[in-house]
Amino acid sequence: MALSPHWSAEWLSIWEAPDGWVHRRYDRPHAEGSVRRGRLLFQTGRADMIEKYGDAIDHFRTLGWDVTAFDWRGQGGSGRLAEGDTGHVEGFDRLIDDLAAFHADWVAQGEGPHVVLGHSMGGFVTLAALAAGRIAPDAVVLVAPMIAMRSPIGQWAGTRFARWQAGRGDRFRPAWRRLETPAAATARQKRLTHDLARFADQQAFRRMRPELCLGSPSWHWVAEAFRATAALRDDPGLARIETPVLMLVAQADRLVDARAAGRVAARMPNAILVCFGQGCAHEILREADPVRANALAAIDAFLTRRVGAPG
Numbered sequence: 001m002a003l004s005p006h007w008s009a010e011w012l013s014i015w016e017a018p019d020g021w022v023h024r025r026y027d028r029p030h031a032e033g034s035v036r037r038g039r040l041l042f043q044t045g046r047a048d049m050i051e052k053y054g055d056a057i058d059h060f061r062t063l064g065w066d067v068t069a070f071d072w073r074g075q076g077g078s079g080r081l082a083e084g085d086t087g088h089v090e091g092f093d094r095l096i097d098d099l100a101a102f103h104a105d106w107v108a109q110g111e112g113p114h115v116v117l118g119h120s121m122g123g124f125v126t127l128a129a130l131a132a133g134r135i136a137p138d139a140v141v142l143v144a145p146m147i148a149m150r151s152p153i154g155q156w157a158g159t160r161f162a163r164w165q166a167g168r169g170d171r172f173r174p175a176w177r178r179l180e181t182p183a184a185a186t187a188r189q190k191r192l193t194h195d196l197a198r199f200a201d202q203q204a205f206r207r208m209r210p211e212l213c214l215g216s217p218s219w220h221w222v223a224e225a226f227r228a229t230a231a232l233r234d235d236p237g238l239a240r241i242e243t244p245v246l247m248l249v250a251q252a253d254r255l256v257d258a259r260a261a262g263r264v265a266a267r268m269p270n271a272i273l274v275c276f277g278q279g280c281a282h283e284i285l286r287e288a289d290p291v292r293a294n295a296l297a298a299i300d301a302f303l304t305r306r307v308g309a310p311g
Contacts, residue, residue, distance in 0.1 A: 024077030045120030148260030
């Protein structure tokens with residue numbers, strides 16, 4: 001999965017949330033020979049794990065960032081909230097609490113500047129924590145943030161259908177069954193990335209480390225995602241965010257709604273929106289190299305302006 005050739009378990013540890021939940025944590029200093037720029041907390045999306053973004057993490061390390069990450073509660077190496085490989089949350093407030101507590105510990109552990117980068121669901125949790133005043137980093141980068149769910153039947157009908165399904169007995173019931181046929185894999189690839197090699201690496205990693213991987217979300221997860229993202233879009237706290245925010249969106253994203261993300265960015269006083277066209281799917285930092293390079297360049301330029309150049 002485009003892992004760093006130097007990936008090692010020595011960079012992994014555990015972090016215990018205030019309620020005792022054990023999370024898997026990753027810490028690695030900036031690359032040898034680079035000038036230190038600060039600290040970057042890199043948070044992934046639903047069903048992801050730290051290893052999936054090893055090449056992006058290496059990119060930031062070569063630019064001088066000390067990089068930290070942790071697997072979200074219920075996924076990766078941070079335990080499960082449902083039987084088997086079904087992804088589940090009772091409510092996203094718990095993930096926001098985890099991020100707020102971790103961020104407080106992390107900031108206290110080292111000198112900044114401190115930057116938080118959140119992809120997809122990680123972007124939603126980051127923005128929700130920011131709007132609530134639960135975190136106050138020096139800058140934030142949101143990559144394809146889950147600010148509204150894409151639904152073939154629209155937001156209103158999608159929300160009500162998910163609530164109806166979630167209320168039909170078993171709240172842990174998976175929303176769909178993950179198929180491993182070639183056709184299903186191709187459909188997933190098109191939703192995620194145009195880079196066939198990176199997608200093949202991801203498939204191989206699932207076979208190699210199934211204990212770190214999730215399948216479909218529960219219907220309760222889907223219903224909560226519709227509810228929580230709608231609440232964030234209406235949150236008056238968005239207009240009070242003073243932190244500089246860079247938001248990268250893929251206009252052809254089939255998982256989250258880029259137009260809703262753009263409307264939210266417009267309400268934030270210090271937000272910059274960068275849009276990618278038809279050649280970009282949901283996983284912007286795992287896209288084909290030309291798109292990925294443009295995205296990383298936009299992030300570096302933003303951070304240089306907002307928190308300073310190295311040295």
